[in-house]
Amino acid sequence: MLSERRLEVLRAIVQDYVGTEEPVGSKALTERHRLGVSPATVRNDMAALEDEGFIAQPHTSAGRIPTDKGYRLFVDKLAGVKPLSAAERRAIQNFLDGAVDLDDVVARTVRLLAQLTRQVAVVQYPSLTRSTVRHVELLSLAPARIMLVLITDTGRVEQRMVDCPAPFGETSLADLRARLNSRVVGRRFTDVPSLVQDLPESFEQDDRGTVSTVLATLLETLVEETEERLMIGGTANLTRFGHDFPLTIRPVLEALEEQVVLLKLLGEAKDSRMTVRIGHENAHEGLNSTSVVAVGYGSGDEAVAKLGVVGPTRMDYPGTMGAVRAVARYVGQILAES
Amino acid sequence: MLSERRLEVLRAIVQDYVGTEEPVGSKALTERHRLGVSPATVRNDMAALEDEGFIAQPHTSAGRIPTDKGYRLFVDKLAGVKPLSAAERRAIQNFLDGAVDLDDVVARTVRLLAQLTRQVAVVQYPSLTRSTVRHVELLSLAPARIMLVLITDTGRVEQRMVDCPAPFGETSLADLRARLNSRVVGRRFTDVPSLVQDLPESFEQDDRGTVSTVLATLLETLVEETEERLMIGGTANLTRFGHDFPLTIRPVLEALEEQVVLLKLLGEAKDSRMTVRIGHENAHEGLNSTSVVAVGYGSGDEAVAKLGVVGPTRMDYPGTMGAVRAVARYVGQILAES
DNA sequence: CCTTGGCACTCCATGGTCACGAGTGCCAGA
DNA sequence: TCTGGCACTCGTGACCATGGAGTGCCAAGG
Numbered sequence: 001m002l003s004e005r006r007l008e009v010l011r012a013i014v015q016d017y018v019g020t021e022e023p024v025g026s027k028a029l030t031e032r033h034r035l036g037v038s039p040a041t042v043r044n045d046m047a048a049l050e051d052e053g054f055i056a057q058p059h060t061s062a063g064r065i066p067t068d069k070g071y072r073l074f075v076d077k078l079a080g081v082k083p084l085s086a087a088e089r090r091a092i093q094n095f096l097d098g099a100v101d102l103d104d105v106v107a108r109t110v111r112l113l114a115q116l117t118r119q120v121a122v123v124q125y126p127s128l129t130r131s132t133v134r135h136v137e138l139l140s141l142a143p144a145r146i147m148l149v150l151i152t153d154t155g156r157v158e159q160r161m162v163d164c165p166a167p168f169g170e171t172s173l174a175d176l177r178a179r180l181n182s183r184v185v186g187r188r189f190t191d192v193p194s195l196v197q198d199l200p201e202s203f204e205q206d207d208r209g210t211v212s213t214v215l216a217t218l219l220e221t222l223v224e225e226t227e228e229r230l231m232i233g234g235t236a237n238l239t240r241f242g243h244d245f246p247l248t249i250r251p252v253l254e255a256l257e258e259q260v261v262l263l264k265l266l267g268e269a270k271d272s273r274m275t276v277r278i279g280h281e282n283a284h285e286g287l288n289s290t291s292v293v294a295v296g297y298g299s300g301d302e303a304v305a306k307l308g309v310v311g312p313t314r315m316d317y318p319g320t321m322g323a324v325r326a327v328a329r330y331v332g333q334i335l336a337e338s
Numbered sequence: 339m340l341s342e343r344r345l346e347v348l349r350a351i352v353q354d355y356v357g358t359e360e361p362v363g364s365k366a367l368t369e370r371h372r373l374g375v376s377p378a379t380v381r382n383d384m385a386a387l388e389d390e391g392f393i394a395q396p397h398t399s400a401g402r403i404p405t406d407k408g409y410r411l412f413v414d415k416l417a418g419v420k421p422l423s424a425a426e427r428r429a430i431q432n433f434l435d436g437a438v439d440l441d442d443v444v445a446r447t448v449r450l451l452a453q454l455t456r457q458v459a460v461v462q463y464p465s466l467t468r469s470t471v472r473h474v475e476l477l478s479l480a481p482a483r484i485m486l487v488l489i490t491d492t493g494r495v496e497q498r499m500v501d502c503p504a505p506f507g508e509t510s511l512a513d514l515r516a517r518l519n520s521r522v523v524g525r526r527f528t529d530v531p532s533l534v535q536d537l538p539e540s541f542e543q544d545d546r547g548t549v550s551t552v553l554a555t556l557l558e559t560l561v562e563e564t565e566e567r568l569m570i571g572g573t574a575n576l577t578r579f580g581h582d583f584p585l586t587i588r589p590v591l592e593a594l595e596e597q598v599v600l601l602k603l604l605g606e607a608k609d610s611r612m613t614v615r616i617g618h619e620n621a622h623e624g625l626n627s628t629s630v631v632a633v634g635y636g637s638g639d640e641a642v643a644k645l646g647v648v649g650p651t652r653m654d655y656p657g658t659m660g661a662v663r664a665v666a667r668y669v670g671q672i673l674a675e676s
Numbered sequence: 677c678c679t680t681g682g683c684a685c686t687c688c689a690t691g692g693t694c695a696c697g698a699g700t701g702c703c704a705g706a
Numbered sequence: 707t708c709t710g711g712c713a714c715t716c717g718t719g720a721c722c723a724t725g726g727a728g729t730g731c732c733a734a735g736g
Contacts, residue, residue: 023728025727025728025729026728026729027727027728028727028728037679037680038679038680038681039680039681039728040679040680040681040682041678041679041680043728043729043730044678044679044730046729047729047730057728057729059686059687059688060686060687060728060729061685061686061687061688061727061728061729061730062687062688062727062728062729063727063728063729064728101498134479135477135479135485137475137477137487139473139475139489141472141473147473147489149475149487149489149495151477151485151487151497157487157495157497159489159495160439233595234595235573235591235594235595236588236591236592236595238591239587239588239591249577250574250577253573253574253576253577254574256573257571257572257573257574361699363698363699363700364699364700365698365699366698366699375708375709376708376709376710377699377709377710378708378709378710378711379707379708379709381699381700381701382701382707382708384700385700385701395699395700397715397716397717398699398700398715398716399698399699399700399701399714399715399716399717400698400699400700400716400717401698401699401700402699677736678735678736679734679735679736680733680734680735680736681732681733681734681735682731682732682733682734683730683731683732684729684730684731685728685729685730685731686727686728686729686730687726687727687728687729688725688726688727688728689724689725689726689727690723690724690725690726691722691723691724691725692721692722692723692724693720693721693722693723694719694720694721695718695719695720696717696718696719696720697716697717697718698715698716698717698718699714699715699716699717700713700714700715700716701712701713701714701715702711702712702713702714703710703711703712704709704710704711705708705709705710705711706707706708706709706710
């Protein structure tokens with residue numbers, strides 16, 4: 001077990017390394033932090049911390065830098081979440097209040113996060129899984145061609161073309177529209193399939209094929225759009241990564257273009273609590289020297305999506321976590337209002 | 339005026355520099371290109387080219403590299419557009435054919451361009467300016483709350499909420515929907531304002547306020563959405579920029595996050611011809627060491643939007659231009675079919 | 677048992693020197 | 707007008723010496 005002071009030393013190392021980006025030695029530590037002990041003592045502590053795998057030296061006779069395991073301990077036990085200043089909170093509020101629609105909310109959130117944390121921001125669009133249907137609209141574009149428009153309670157609109165097996169009259173269309181809406185409006189996506197299952201049977205023989213096709217398209221849309229979209233920003237902050245730059249940055253840029261990878265990053269923990277994945281804890285190699293701070297957000301108690309930032313493992317965890325949490329909270333409020 | 343051979347020398351310099359990324363000297367030139375003259379002669383030609391500002395030396399007693407002006411001459415007079423191989427053309431076709439909707443077309447196009455050119459790809463969504471209205475749908479969400487959905491012939495769907503000044507009945511709504519559509523369907527966006535101008539007058543006094551509000555929202559949507567969206571990809575290719583990397587890449591990443599800047603980049607020349615902006619020809623500083631190759635694409639003869647790539651001035655212009663042109667052509671075809 | 681000062685050792689970073697080589701400009705001769 | 711020759715420039719890489727920051731260990735002291 002590590003003594004109180006050794007934890008203190010680890011904290012100091014993390015803080016200094018994050019600040020200076022350089023390996024930190026025993027002497028410098030005692031000078032910058034009032035630990036009350038001499039460099040020699042700190043050296044002993046450091047040796048112990050190194051034995052336990054919390055810190056490492058890049059090469060003999062250099063200072064120490066925290067390992068992933070060291071950051072993990074720091075985040076779990078040593079660091080709080082630094083609350084934002086009043087000014088920052090006001091800025092968030094003001095900036096988000098100006099949004100005009102869902103796209104805008106997401107876009108502004110991304111910018112905000114990137115600016116506050118000076119890192120790469122990732123925001124997932126509100127998920128459809130927990131969403132409900134606000135309205136389904138059917139438009140006849142040609143005798144055998146229908147456009148299906150799905151509107152969700154989070155304000156998203158999805159459309160699909162449907163090619164009908166047979167011509168479909170306006171009255172039938174109106175009928176279908178009315179019955180469909182009476183069944184699914186206000187319901188969750190996941191409930192829709194069972195709710196519309198028997199709908200074709202109540203139509204005349206000639207129309208059943210078309211009704212089935214339309215319903216199939218609707219269900220398909222629900223499933224497809226559950227694959228969630230996201231928006232990223234602040235990639236310019238990648239240039240602050242470090243000195244060994246080109247090698248580090250390339251795989252990160254590649255990962256950022258793979259939506260699947262990003263969704264996994266954000267999504268692995270399914271509740272709305274804040275998650276921090278440090279270095280090798282990220283499944284995707286290439287993100288092995290980055291950390292991901294993510295948290296769920298939502299209009300009510302439940303999280304409907306996640307947002308977070310991707311940055312070097314050497315990041316200011318308390319500050320970043322504070323910013324991420326605050327932004328998530330405000331976005332939730334905005335969504336609840338609209 | 340430059341002699342034939344000097345132009346040939348310039349071409350050789352550009353080609354070699356693009357290939358090797360290193361300043362090219364007189365001796366290397368004569369070895370790799372059968373110019374039929376000695377290094378000394380080439381040196382004289384190089385001196386002349388330097389006097390004219392087409393090439394420069396990074397430092398005394400180093401080889402020469404092309405200047406922006408040199409690339410310009412190369413692109414205008416010396417280089418053709420390199421057509422793609424049959425295999426590449428097939429690959430494009432196959433890849434784009436798999437697209438299911440507009441978003442997907444754009445997304446696939448971006449990936450394709452980035453992969454073919456190994457540079458950063460930018461694709462503008464089909465512009466609404468030249469688009470026509472396919473359908474306008476009005477949905478009553480609450481007694482005094484209407485959702486307006488605009489569907490364009492390019493497959494885009496935009497929605498807006500309208501808060502009505504007074505409750506608005508279902509029959510009035512159906513009436514408005516029918517009249518509105520009969521006037522604007524198939525029409526260009528730019529024509530819509532004059533077409534709906536007198537519509538409120540034909541409604542009863544009580545409803546006029548709401549009708550006006552709806553129309554105002556519609557017009558607003560048309561205008562707002564003319565501010566065009568775009569998608570970028572292949573940013574990982576920025577890592578191939580050069581050695582002086584961090585300095586070069588940062589402003590580029592920043593510019594890429596500013597939609598406005600990008601739209602300007604693509605849009606400056608308004609016709610559908612291919613444009614190449616080299617280095618300082620780009621208004622935005624920070625893109626001073628990049629070139630932009632852009633071309634319009636569209637479903638018919640007219641260009642509805644632009645696409646292109648952003649890369650280092652030291653790029654393979656013939657190949658890039660060939661790829662950009664080919665992709666634009668195929669995207670146009672896809673759009674025309676759907 | 678923990679802490680401290682001292683000491684020898686390691687090793688990176690810095691800067692200087694030097695030789696090499698690629699490249700240039702210029703000039704005289706074909 | 708082209709060519710070969712020649713002297714000059716200058717960036718690059720190798721090599722080496724130096725300084726300093728940092729470590730590990732040990733013996734002495736609380």
